[in-house]
Amino acid sequence: MTSIFTATTLKWKKYKKLGAGSYGTVYLVGEANSLFLGGSFAAVKSAEFEHSKETIKEAEFLKEVVDNPYIVRCFAEDISIEKGKEVYNMLMEYAPGGTLHDLIVAYNVKGSTMPKSHAAVYSYMLLSGLSHVHRRGLVHCDLKPCHILVFPKINGTDLHHLKIADFGLAKHV
Numbered sequence: 239m240t241s242i243f244t245a246t247t248l249k250w251k252k253y254k255k256l257g258a259g260s261y262g263t264v265y266l267v268g269e270a271n272s273l274f275l276g277g278s279f280a281a282v283k284s285a286e287f288e289h290s291k292e293t294i295k296e297a298e299f300l301k302e303v304v305d306n307p308y309i310v311r312c313f314a315e316d317i318s319i320e321k322g323k324e325v326y327n328m329l330m331e332y333a334p335g336g337t338l339h340d341l342i343v344a345y346n347v348k349g350s351t352m353p354k355s356h357a358a359v360y361s362y363m364l365l366s367g368l369s370h371v372h373r374r375g376l377v378h379c380d381l382k383p384c385h386i387l388v389f390p391k392i393n394g395t396d397l398h399h400l401k402i403a404d405f406g407l408a409k410h411v
């Protein structure tokens with residue numbers, strides 16, 4: 239495995255659990271090295287090293303599609319020792335708005351639906367990200383609202399910035 243950073247240069251700690259999926263648990267992490275996290279928060283997907291094959295693969299895929307505004311950025315990998323076991327950690331941007339699924343549910347709870355104009359812009363963001371993935375010779379294979387992350391609103395608008403995540407089942411074509 240090629241590590242972007244090593245455990246000796248990274249200093250971060252887990253604050254709280256954000257959720258769990260088939261291949262790992264996601265935590266909010268805080269900086270202990272402001273150079274690295276820019277003084278803010280990040281998210282980390284962690285899995286016991288012996289069960290981390292899929293998460294490592296996801297990090298590899300994310301490195302292949304880096305540099306697109308509509309794809310979540312993985313900026314480091316790290317190994318930690320937790321309860322005496324090696325844990326693989328994939329550090330990525332933290333999405334404070336949760337997932338697109340949460341955003342849709344929030345509209346439903348208010349008894350409303352997403353305005354068509356917002357849906358049109360969100361479709362543009364996702365198709366643009368997806369097109370980048372395909373140009374890099376990959377297919378996502380698991381695209382759904384809970385795999386789309388919601389970032390803060392774009393300045394001066396009521397629109398969030400969306401990014402495609404969860405490349406665990408992606409494939410080369």
Ligand SMILES: Nc1ncnc2c1ncn2[C@@H]1O[C@H](COP(=O)(O)OP(=O)(O)OP(=O)(O)O)[C@@H](O)[C@H]1O
Nearest residue numbers: 256257258259260261262264281330331332333404
């Ligand atoms: N970068 C992130 N920022 C904020 N929250 C995140 C981030 N990545 C994941 N999450 C949260 O953690 C939860 C678990 O994510 P994970 O990718 O492990 O599994 P999942 O997508 O829910 O399930 P599966 O991978 O089994 O389909 C997500 O539902 C989401 O709420």
